[in-house]
Amino acid sequence: MPDGAAGLTAPILLRESAGGVVTLTLNRPSARNGLSMTLLEALGGALRDIAADPAARCVVIAAEGPVFCAGHDLKEITAHLADADGGHAFFAEAMARCAAVMQAIPALPQPVIAAVGGMATAAGCQLAAACDLVVAADTARFCTPGLDIGLFCSTPAVTLSRSVGHKAAMEMLLTAEPVGAEEARRIGLVNRVVPAAALRAEAAALAGRIASRSAHAVQLGKRTFHRQAGLPLAEAYELAAAAMVENLLAEDAAEGIGAFLAKRAPEWRHR
Known part of the structure; x- marks a missing residue:
């Protein structure tokens, strides 16, 4: 413009x-x-x-x-x-x-x-x-x-x-x-x-x-970081723990963990 x-x-x-x-x-x-x-x-x-x-x-x-x-x-x-x-x-x-x-x-x-x-x-x-x-x-x-x-x-x-x-x-x-x-x-x-x-x-x-990282993990992590920053400690951990569970259930986490164990480069699906 x-x-x-x-x-x-x-x-x-x-x-x-x-x-x-x-x-x-x-x-x-x-x-x-x-x-x-x-x-x-x-x-x-x-x-x-x-x-x-x-x-x-x-x-x-x-x-x-x-x-x-x-x-x-x-x-x-x-x-x-x-x-x-x-x-x-x-x-x-x-x-x-x-x-x-x-x-x-x-x-x-x-x-x-x-x-x-x-x-x-x-x-x-x-x-x-x-x-x-x-x-x-x-x-x-x-x-x-x-x-x-x-x-x-x-x-x-x-x-x-x-x-x-x-x-x-x-x-x-x-x-x-x-x-x-x-x-x-x-x-x-x-x-x-x-x-x-x-x-x-x-x-x-x-x-x-x-x-080059999983967009799903990066975006979930950024959102969680900013949300937890202003919370009391216990609430921050509750929010972060829920985010970790969500992250662990994502396709990219399964791919990343599997690639790490197999000693190969991950192929991110960004979900």
């Missing part, structure tokens, strides 16, 4: 599929890949399509240009200050649409990997944190700088606080200071740090490894 004059020749969200891996690339480099309403709509639509695609096994979210994502499009937000209500209705819609996308990522059946090269700021940091895994270039930085412009990054704090410890999250939120890739890995925001030139290849290799 195009976005502005540049969008006449290039869509703002690129999509390609290979070997069960779907790569979504934010394509607003001149706007620092800001999350305009149009880009949020495109992301939400792409995620809905992928959720219903049985051929999709894993998703990578990447970006064109030196910035992964600068968060909400501040020019778009500023333009609505002149609305009759001072921007209230637009701001509420923008926050709701962004929240829907951020919730769609963990709810997606397929695992999602963020490939972050460069800065991930505010809602851009939120986008990375919402993903199941993050591969970062050694040049990547993560920041929630809302207080620099009089805004506390309350919505980015939701995913950030679920990815790192509360103290680390609050330090990022209160100081607005950028966190480098290695520090982001230390606090749990990033899984892997690689040279910038190897970012796309590393993310693709990781996604390919996941895509």
Whole structure:
């Protein structure tokens, strides 16, 4: 879907599929890949399509240009200050649409990997944190700088606080200071740090490894992981035990166990 004059020749969200891996690339480099309403709509639509695609096994979210994502499009937000209500209705819609996308990522059946090269700021940091895994270039930085412009990054704090410890999250939120890739890995925001030139290849290799597994087991596991995370210990075990039973009864589990015992490669049926 195009976005502005540049969008006449290039869509703002690129999509390609290979070997069960779907790569979504934010394509607003001149706007620092800001999350305009149009880009949020495109992301939400792409995620809905992928959720219903049985051929999709894993998703990578990447970006064109030196910035992964600068968060909400501040020019778009500023333009609505002149609305009759001072921007209230637009701001509420923008926050709701962004929240829907951020919730769609963990709810997606397929695992999602963020490939972050460069800065991930505010809602851009939120986008990375919402993903199941993050591969970062050694040049990547993560920041929630809302207080620099009089805004506390309350919505980015939701995913950030679920990815790192509360103290680390609050330090990022209160100081607005950028966190480098290695520090982001230390606090749990990033899984892997690689040279910038190897970012796309590393993310693709990781996604390919996941895509080569039983889709049934992976999707059941992701769903169970997110559901148990907010439960008390006993309820979490009850949910996880039921998921294990369901998994053990699946065709792929019988195939995987049989292949292991027979010392051969499994042939997944994804059910």
